[in-house]
Amino acid sequence: MGAENERTGEAMAHRVAEDLRITVEDRQRRLEAHQAAIRACTACVAAGFIPESRPVFRGHTGQRIMVIGQAPAEHREENPIPYSGASGRTLRRWLAQAGFPEDALHERCYLTSLTKCFPGPSRSGKGDRAPSAREIALCRPHLEGEIALVQPEVILALGRLASTYFVGNRPLAQLVGQSFTHGTAVVVPLPHPSGVSHWLNVPAHRALLDRALTLLDAIRRERGL
Numbered sequence: 001m002g003a004e005n006e007r008t009g010e011a012m013a014h015r016v017a018e019d020l021r022i023t024v025e026d027r028q029r030r031l032e033a034h035q036a037a038i039r040a041c042t043a044c045v046a047a048g049f050i051p052e053s054r055p056v057f058r059g060h061t062g063q064r065i066m067v068i069g070q071a072p073a074e075h076r077e078e079n080p081i082p083y084s085g086a087s088g089r090t091l092r093r094w095l096a097q098a099g100f101p102e103d104a105l106h107e108r109c110y111l112t113s114l115t116k117c118f119p120g121p122s123r124s125g126k127g128d129r130a131p132s133a134r135e136i137a138l139c140r141p142h143l144e145g146e147i148a149l150v151q152p153e154v155i156l157a158l159g160r161l162a163s164t165y166f167v168g169n170r171p172l173a174q175l176v177g178q179s180f181t182h183g184t185a186v187v188v189p190l191p192h193p194s195g196v197s198h199w200l201n202v203p204a205h206r207a208l209l210d211r212a213l214t215l216l217d218a219i220r221r222e223r224g225l
């Protein structure tokens with residue numbers, strides 16, 4: 001079931017990626033169909049990773065920035081708003097430092113993650129479990145389809161897992177403060193805004209975050225985001 005879903009998802013991502021000449025309206029229609037397929041996905045349940053699937057993401061094709069985290073937090077709502085808690089407050093503060101208005105996170109950004117379902121708590125009890133490589137692979141066609149259809153100009157990759165998804169397995173300290181490319185998008189790695197991460201307790205890492213937000217401010221001005 002999981003492998004079949006992965007094959008189906010890969011075929012779907014390939015189909016949406018191969019035709020970049022479709023209109024904005026067509027892209028939006030195809031994105032909505034893709035989002036419906038994500039909402040119906042139970043691949044990680046079938047593979048035994050999670051007890052139930054409740055995919056979380058939000059956005060449309062008009063958004064020029066895509067925020068990609070690791071996995072969503074736990075929720076019980078039918079249509080949860082991503083980044084509506086503490087992580088979202090931190091992220092809004094970072095975006096304000098980069099010159100964006102207060103509502104930019106939820107108005108201008110497509111919000112998604114490497115895996116779309118809450119992975120459960122970590123064994124240590126501190127924070128959420130990081131999704132495994134297999135779970136990221138199962139959900140990859142969903143993310144690749146979102147990227148192919150939304151066609152973001154800028155991708156904000158939150159935390160080590162999301163950052164290394166685009167640039168290979170390197171320490172976050174070698175990534176934050178720099179930009180990379182993924183297709184036609186500029187990738188800006190950022191730390192994860194979760195309060196569980198201690199990465200920003202290191203003064204040198206805070207300086208890297210400041211550099212990343214200065215870089216994002218320059219990209220915002222240059223592209224009129």
Ligand code: SF4
Pocket residue numbers: 038041042043044045053054055115116117135138139142
């Ligand atoms: S995390 Fe992704 S692949 Fe796994 S069940 Fe949720 S939507 Fe499907």
